[in-house]
Each structure stands twice: as C-alpha cells, then as structure tokens.
Amino acid sequence: MSASSDSPLVPEWLVVPDDANALAAQVWPRSAHRAASGELVLGGVAASDLHAQFGTPLYVLDEDEVRARARGARAAFDDAAARHGTTAHVYYAGKAFLSADVVRWVTGEGLAVDVATGGELAVALAGGADPARIGFHGNNKSVAEIARAIEVGVGSIILDSDIEIERVAAEAARRGIRQSVRLRVNSGVHAETHDFLATAHEDQKFGIALARAEEVVARIRELPSLDFGGLHCHIGSQIFGVDGFRESAARLLDVHERLLAGGPVPVLNLGGGFGIAYTSVDTPTPIEELAEGIVDAVATECARRGIPVPALAFEPGRAIVGTAGVTLYEVGTTKPVQATDALTRLYVSVDGGMSDNARPALYGAQYSARIASRVSDAAPALARVVGRHCESGDIVVDAEYLPGDVAPGDLLAVPATGAYCFSLASNYNYAPRLPVVAVSGGEARVIVRGETIDDLLARDLGVHRPTPEASA
Known part of the structure; x- marks a missing residue:
C-alpha cells in the first residue's frame, strides 16, 4: 500500500493500493478469487455468468460462507460454554437478512x-x-x-x-x-x-x-x-x-x-x-x-x-451473513470531477444505488469496490461509486481507489453487503427490488425473486381505473 492522500476529501484510512485489482481477504467471501482471465468468481461462478443469467444489479449470497460462519459461531460458543460447565444458544438475526433458504441454512447448522x-x-x-x-x-x-x-x-x-x-x-x-x-x-x-x-x-x-x-x-x-x-x-x-x-x-x-x-x-x-x-x-x-x-x-x-x-x-x-453477500452492478457512466484545485475524483455511476443499499445514506457506512469483469494495469484513481437515484446522497461507496480506466459496461462488485442491504431495500424512484442469487459449488440459483415494474404497477389500483373521460 502507498501513502494516503493529504486531501481532507480522502478518508485518513484510505491508502493508494499497490494493486487496485487485489481482493482484501477479510472483506470478501472465502470463495472469492480472480480467474485466470481476471474476472471475479464467487462460489465457483464467474461474475460474467451471473450477469448473463440474472442481470444487474444483483445480490449474490455465498451459501457456503453463511453455513461456515453459522457453524463456526455455534462451535465457538459451545466450546467456550462447555469449558465452564454450561451451555450456549446462538441466534441468527433475521433482521440482517431473511429468506426461507437462509433460515434452512442457519438452522441446519444449529442456530x-x-x-x-x-x-x-x-x-x-x-x-x-x-x-x-x-x-x-x-x-x-x-x-x-x-x-x-x-x-x-x-x-x-x-x-x-x-x-x-x-x-x-x-x-x-x-x-x-x-x-x-x-x-x-x-x-x-x-x-x-x-x-x-x-x-x-x-x-x-x-x-x-x-x-x-x-x-x-x-x-x-x-x-x-x-x-x-x-x-x-x-x-x-x-x-x-x-x-x-x-x-x-x-x-x-x-x-x-x-x-x-x-x-x-x-x-x-x-x-x-x-x-x-x-x-x-x-x-x-x-x-x-x-x-x-x-x-x-x-x-x-x-x-x-x-x-x-x-x-x-x-x-x-x-x-453470520454480512461477509457472504456481494452486490454486482454494471457501470453506466464515469465522470471526472475537479473536487479541489489538487484533487480530481472519478464519479462511477452504477445501475443500482440507495434503493438496494441504504446504509451509506443512513449511517455514512463505508464500503469497498472492485471491477469484477476484468483486471487492469491502469493506475489507481480516487473514485466515488454512486447510484442512479435523484439524490446527491445516493452514494454506494464513498471513497475507493479503482483502476483509472474503469468504464461503462464494466461489472463492479461491492462486498460485505449480505446484511442490512436486502432488508432495507426500497422502491425509491420506483426501482424494482433486486433478486437474490445463492452460489455454491459452481451453481447459482435464485432464492428471492426480483421485482419487475409490472409488480410495482400491480399494487397501484389507479393504473387500471378508468379516467373520468373514458367512463363518460
């Protein structure tokens, strides 16, 4: 890692990476890696395959990661309690992420x-x-x-x-x-x-x-x-x-x-x-x-x-579930903005935003991002990943170094989105909520169906109500 910027617009903790393609192990599911082609692989499934089959934006949940973390928590507390002659109960937090399949995973591991x-x-x-x-x-x-x-x-x-x-x-x-x-x-x-x-x-x-x-x-x-x-x-x-x-x-x-x-x-x-x-x-x-x-x-x-x-x-x-989740987006536009006389920030707009991850807007939460569809030799550029909503606070990743050649059509992955993203999702700007796809052993399957615009219109009872002129 290189030294961090002296600019007050760059968080003190954010340093210029030696490699803007590298995956920090603690942030990603253990299955995450780059294939020989350079693209991101999750649960044995390549990012491009996920995009081709399910589109973007897309919540991806690594089943094996959820199970391993549930199993590890149960074992850790069981062992600690047994050493003192008692027992422990470990509860999965439904509010973090809840679906019928996830319930089966965590209860199957003893939670x-x-x-x-x-x-x-x-x-x-x-x-x-x-x-x-x-x-x-x-x-x-x-x-x-x-x-x-x-x-x-x-x-x-x-x-x-x-x-x-x-x-x-x-x-x-x-x-x-x-x-x-x-x-x-x-x-x-x-x-x-x-x-x-x-x-x-x-x-x-x-x-x-x-x-x-x-x-x-x-x-x-x-x-x-x-x-x-x-x-x-x-x-x-x-x-x-x-x-x-x-x-x-x-x-x-x-x-x-x-x-x-x-x-x-x-x-x-x-x-x-x-x-x-x-x-x-x-x-x-x-x-x-x-x-x-x-x-x-x-x-x-x-x-x-x-x-x-x-x-x-x-x-x-x-x-249990946070690190197991990765959200995939497609880059739509990029725009360099002269933030100060000495600092240019690259705005990277993606096809999701605060409707699928409200935490940055609600809490100022920090996230990471990486290009998922390829690797690049371009020099790292200070970037802000933003969504498509009509809000200046629609920020997905406030500050990150991405390869400077990030461009429209690239897939972008934001890790650690397994908790409180799906749960807090909204239809702001009438954006349909995303599907959730589970990956494991090279297979991917939908565990929560995404919404369509037709789903949203179906709730509006005025859509099919005759206008006064039509009923006259």
Whole structure:
C-alpha cells in the first residue's frame, strides 16, 4: 500500500493500493478469487455468468460462507460454554437478512432464529425453523403478533416494557398457555466498533433501565401465564473486541444474582452485534476470541459472586451473513470531477444505488469496490461509486481507489453487503427490488425473486381505473 492522500476529501484510512485489482481477504467471501482471465468468481461462478443469467444489479449470497460462519459461531460458543460447565444458544438475526433458504441454512447448522415482526416470524416458520427455538423481539409488538407467536409456540418472547408484560400475559392466559419470556434491560453500556461507553443511563427506545429490573421481574413472576426465562441485553452493533461485553456482563450479573433469591433465572442473553470488515483496514475480532473472552468474563464474575454460570445466549448479528453477500452492478457512466484545485475524483455511476443499499445514506457506512469483469494495469484513481437515484446522497461507496480506466459496461462488485442491504431495500424512484442469487459449488440459483415494474404497477389500483373521460 502507498501513502494516503493529504486531501481532507480522502478518508485518513484510505491508502493508494499497490494493486487496485487485489481482493482484501477479510472483506470478501472465502470463495472469492480472480480467474485466470481476471474476472471475479464467487462460489465457483464467474461474475460474467451471473450477469448473463440474472442481470444487474444483483445480490449474490455465498451459501457456503453463511453455513461456515453459522457453524463456526455455534462451535465457538459451545466450546467456550462447555469449558465452564454450561451451555450456549446462538441466534441468527433475521433482521440482517431473511429468506426461507437462509433460515434452512442457519438452522441446519444449529442456530436458533431471532425475529422482530410478524412477517419475519412467517418467513422463519416457512423456512422450517422450530418455533421453540425462535426469539421474538421488538419494542411495539402488536396484539396480533403476540397472539400469533404464542399460538405457534415461540420459545421466548422478549419483553420490552411494562405494557407489553400485561399484553403477553393476557394473550397467554386467554389460550391457557404459560409463555416463556425474557426481559430486555439496558446495562448503560454502549459499544460501537473498538470503543465503548459506560454510563448510568441509556436514553433509547428499547428495554427498561437495569435499576428497575427487580421490580419488573417481580411483576412477571406474579403472573401465572408467564414463565420468566432471564435477562436480555444488547449493547450495540458492528462491535470489535470484548471489553464492552465484559462491563455489561458484570452489571447484568449484579442483578442476576439478586434475582436468584426469588426464583430461577435460567438464561442470560448478552446480545452480540459482532462486527465484520467493510474495508481493507477493518480488523474484526475472530469469533473464537469473542466467545472465549465473553464467556470467560461471565464465569469470572459468577465465581466472584459464588453463583452458578447460567445458560448463555448470543446474537452475532451481521457476523453470520454480512461477509457472504456481494452486490454486482454494471457501470453506466464515469465522470471526472475537479473536487479541489489538487484533487480530481472519478464519479462511477452504477445501475443500482440507495434503493438496494441504504446504509451509506443512513449511517455514512463505508464500503469497498472492485471491477469484477476484468483486471487492469491502469493506475489507481480516487473514485466515488454512486447510484442512479435523484439524490446527491445516493452514494454506494464513498471513497475507493479503482483502476483509472474503469468504464461503462464494466461489472463492479461491492462486498460485505449480505446484511442490512436486502432488508432495507426500497422502491425509491420506483426501482424494482433486486433478486437474490445463492452460489455454491459452481451453481447459482435464485432464492428471492426480483421485482419487475409490472409488480410495482400491480399494487397501484389507479393504473387500471378508468379516467373520468373514458367512463363518460
């Protein structure tokens, strides 16, 4: 890597690469490589073949990568828990990416599933998830959603407020069922990437203050239709390292210990939100290191208090599916723009945009990009990959070095798009949502059909309604 630019318009972390064709291993699925021809291959399928068969823009999901990461997370937490005489449950985050096939993949590798709406619950059930191994989250579950969850036998409903306690209890009592529940609490620890902040309060819409946990659990235990299953806490997302989890666990176990005096507290769910690499400089913590560090911290805190280590639960989040996804685009136009007197930025417009990846616009998220259809000896050029929507903020990759000869017709690949891209997709500017294609062993198949303009028009009931002139 060469030195980074001195321009304030170039992120400090972005350096001029020695080779603008190289694939940073931590950002791509393990199957990703360049063929002898120079084009990108994913899951044994060449980018040009994917383009020819399915078109662009296109979400590509590496099935083997998803399975391997699910299997690895399960093994890491199982092993760490077993060393301390307990068990671990690992939940796949439905909100990151959900389809029936993905549910089959992750449950086949031993994961439970988290859902947050009636729609996600329906997909999880359609994919064959065991209802007893589903957790239902959300700060405002409707009565209909609660009723459906109880009806199908969801293993745990995560309670988010005093009002929700009464709603769940009433619905369970109506059906003569004792519903297992967990209580979401806020530990006052918020973690993001390498840093975490520990405060006395946490001002957010989810959960209740940790200081109220004993009072609220007492109410749960009073209700005969509820079975208290333990505490749940989530401290953030895209987290590297274990320090935030250690601090949160210590705070939670203070309350967990006191709750034991009033009855069993079977499970402690410490959340997750483990980070992945989006750029070449990101260094996510290996899952084995996370599992060992977090479980060891819990065991140490339990030993200090003289209490048994509870069964543990974790939610790795994007760490299971994020790196498995790559979005393919076709370049439509390129345009050099004189950003400053000393800096020219090459704008590369693709056939997708913020409708298929809202994260850069929503969060300022950084991504990487590479030409997928060929390699090039051209010198690296500072580029910004932008979409086709009528918004100046329609940015797919804010800053990247691409070969300077990138041109219309090139295929461009953006890695690490497996999480929160499909899930957040929209029809902005009446853009149809993309298909999702799974690749494995040199084969590709559609697992979620893409929309067409006819699909969008079919929802508009005015399209086929006669005009006043026609009906006169």
